[in-house]
Amino acid sequence: MINKHYAIIGGGINGLAVARQLLLDFPESNVTVFEKEDGVAQHQSSHNSGVVHAGLYYEPGGLKARLCRRGAELVKQYCLENNIAYDECGKVVVALNVVEEARLESIYQKAIANQVPDVRMLNAEEIKEVEPNCIGTKALYSPRTAIVSYGDIAKKIAEEIQQKGGHIILGKKVVRLTEKNNKVTVHLSGSHSDSPSNNEQHDNAFDQVITCAGLQSDRLAAGSGDTETPRIVPFFGQYYVIDETYKAYVKGLIYPVPDPNYPFLGVHFTKRIDGQMTIGPNAFISLGRENYSGKDYNAADIYDFLTYKGFWKFSSKNMPAAMRELRTVLSQTNFVEQAAKYVPSLAKVSVTPATRGIRAQAMEADGSLVDDFVIRKQGNITHIRNAPSPGATSSLAIAEYIVREVMTH
Ligand SMILES: Cc1cc2nc3c(=O)[nH]c(=O)nc-3n(C[C@H](O)[C@H](O)[C@H](O)COP(=O)(O)OP(=O)(O)OC[C@H]3O[C@@H](n4cnc5c(N)ncnc54)[C@H](O)[C@@H]3O)c2cc1C
Known part of the structure; x- marks a missing residue:
């Protein structure tokens, strides 16, 4: 893989981590990241809970379990080495x-x-020793779970890529990839619609391409010859910031026990690395894959999920949980009440809406949500097809896995 030309599509934390890993393992190689936005990490990688998950929930033996554990260690080490909070x-x-x-x-x-x-189990009294204002009959305590800013980590990785001689090309949307004679051509949208990349610094043909396109991953993969399914169905998560005066009521992170019938972690108290205390995120279908205000909608994105039979199967199976989530969407009071079940003294706390996050969650045609990470190689193209939470925690380990295991086969 020495001296080869690699392209990575998507400048979120996973794409950047893959580019960095290639430059670490093959310093002589030529590495180019294509990102459609004017900056790196503008989507999921900067709209999340900022939690370095310790690996509690994941099916032992699965990729999530393995890469989350390794990723959490690597994120900690990266932050310490680079003076990141x-x-x-x-x-x-x-x-x-x-x-x-x-x-x-x-x-x-x-x-x-x-x-x-x-990790250890706590009884009701022991919960108070960790979180004095929290009530519960039992709790699972993970003292090593941490918080960071993944946006800051991504920006640092981007700097490192450039220092190591890699290229990050911003404002360039990749519409599809084609493979011929062992080379992969990157087609960009723009003035020469669908024209192959003709950036002067780079060849338009690459030896290997890795797509890390988050909310657009299914479209890019299917448009480049990979399978149509699973498809991304976007679920937004709203956060609220609690009144500054009350933020010390919670010391760290307080999570509910997840509903086994609804595959999201539930509204939780999340301390932020900037010192704010937030509650959220809920989980409800988003009217756009990149619609953070919640006021706009994207007709193509809505059409895509409404015409996907998987979405209707998922909806019919998850109606009670969806109704519970809808109540938190319609009523800020209900939202706060969900969290205040754990900290009753915050039942009347005033909150202000913070940013939304939108999950790139892959869904099969039978309506099941894909639980594990899905990363697969076809010819000289490797696609990340599903990397929801703990995808940011796992990013540096996902990069190792792609470069050292997936791409070598
Ligand atoms: C509400 C929420 C809370 C979360 N909380 C946590 C958490 O606490 N801990 C955790 O570990 N994980 C969490 N996650 C998951 C985590 O944020 C994601 O797994 C991770 O950020 C995914 O990174 P990515 O690089 O794969 O995707 P993204 O960050 O979405 O990046 C994809 C990039 O690809 C670019 N792109 C897309 N299409 C194209 C194209 N055609 N051409 C060029 N560029 C393109 C996009 O512009 C984007 O920059 C959370 C996610 C959400 C939504």
């Missing part, structure tokens, strides 16, 4: 009743199987 504030996952206690026990068993460091 890293706060090991800890996390409790709190059960409110016996039904949730049983689910919590199975998460605990997974955490043990995943070798998450220092």
Whole structure:
């Protein structure tokens, strides 16, 4: 792989991490990142909870479990080496009743199987020692769970790529990839619509291309000869910032026990690396893949999910949970109430809306959400088809996995 020309499509944290890994492993190679926005990490990588997940929930043996554990170590090391803020504030996952206690026990068993460091179960009194204002019948405590700014990490990786001689080309949307005679051509949109990349610094043909296109990953992959499914169905997550005066009521991260019928973690208290305390995110279908204000809509994105049979199957199976989430979308009071179940003294706290995040969640045609990371190689093109949370925690490990395992086959 020495001296080869690589293109990475997407300048989010995963694309940047892959470019960095290539330059680390093959310093003589020529590495180019194509990003459609005017800056790196403008989408999921800067619109998330900022949690360095310790690996509690993931199916032992799966890619998420493995890459999250390795990724969490690498993120910590990267932050320490590069003077990026890293706060090991800890996390409790709190059960409110016996039904949730049983689910919590199975998460605990997974955490043990995943070798998450220092996890333990807490009873009601012990919860107070960690989070004095939190109530619950039992909790799973993960003291090593941390918070960071993935946007800051991504920007640092971008600097490193440029220092190592890699190229980051901003404002260039890749419309598709074609492969011929062992070379992959990158076709860009723009004045010469669909014309191959003709940037003077770079050949338009690459030896290997890796697509890390997040919310657009299914379109780019399918347009480049990969399978039509799974498709990305965008679920937004709203956050609110709680009144500054009350932020010390929560010390770290307080999460509910996730609903096994709805594959998101549930509204939680998240301490931010900038010191703010937020609640969120909920999870509801987004009227645009990149619609952060929640006021606009994107007709093509809506058409795509409305005409996907998987979406209708998912909706019919998840109606009760979707209704619960819809109530948090329609009513700020209801949103705060969901979180205040864990910290009742915050039931009347005033909140201000913060940014939304939109999840690039892959969905199969049968309506099931793809749980594990999906990364696959076809010819000389490797596609990330599913990298939802803990995708940012795992990014540096995903990069190692792609460069050292997937691309070598
Ligand atoms: C609400 C929410 C909360 C989350 N919380 C956490 C958390 O606490 N911890 C955690 O580990 N993970 C979390 N995640 C998941 C994490 O944010 C993602 O897994 C991660 O950011 C994915 O990075 P990425 O680089 O794959 O995608 P992105 O950051 O979305 O980047 C994809 C990039 O590709 C570019 N692109 C797309 N199409 C093209 C094209 N055709 N041509 C050129 N460029 C293109 C986009 O502009 C974008 O910059 C959360 C996600 C959300 C939405």
